[in-house]
Amino acid sequence: MVQQEVLDRVFASLADPQRRRILVRLGEGPATIGELAEPVGMTLTGMKKHVQVLEAAGLIVTEKVGRSRQCRLGPAPLDDAMAWIGFYQRLWARKLDGLDAYFTLRNGTEGTSS
């Protein structure tokens, strides 16, 4: 159940281009909220909201440094999300294998000459 909630938060976090950009930017190294906001022309308040969503999902961690808040990638990356998508893709591939087998069967011997 907790695991499901983690996936909910992670996928919801990723459902926004600005938040995906923040993750890519932090992949280059830590940044303050101001440094994240400035290049994309966003207000500090707007950026703070995105940062809070990402932090609640465990994708980033933040720390007060002097008067600003430093952000960096969190300790738990997207392994769970990746594992889930991988599982789904295997299901999907299996479905294709099934279709392939079906058409091979239906087409008899005419199937696989190139």
Add this chain to the structure above:
Amino acid sequence: MVQQEVLDRVFASLADPQRRRILVRLGEGPATIGELAEPVGMTLTGMKKHVQVLEAAGLIVTEKVGRSRQCRLGPAPLDDAMAWIGFYQRLWARKLDGLDAYFTLRNGTEGTSS
């Protein structure tokens, strides 16, 4: 830009445990909205909404068959989402490599015996 919107929709679709369950169920084969709703005790209206979200993201396709609507996995699975997460994970791994190099440097020769 369009690519970003596809990712937005795919990730938003996945941010719900019920919708993830639908995908897993359809991995086993097509099902009507009624067949998806019944085992999880959901109303047809509630299930229809989830199905519409998944269909708008291209994750499933539906087709009217007689009086019911048949659902199956869509032609475009989660490749884009997987690619994006993979990219992020490589960024994250590179950051870890950087940390590793830093600690190796800092600890001098004492690091890698055992």
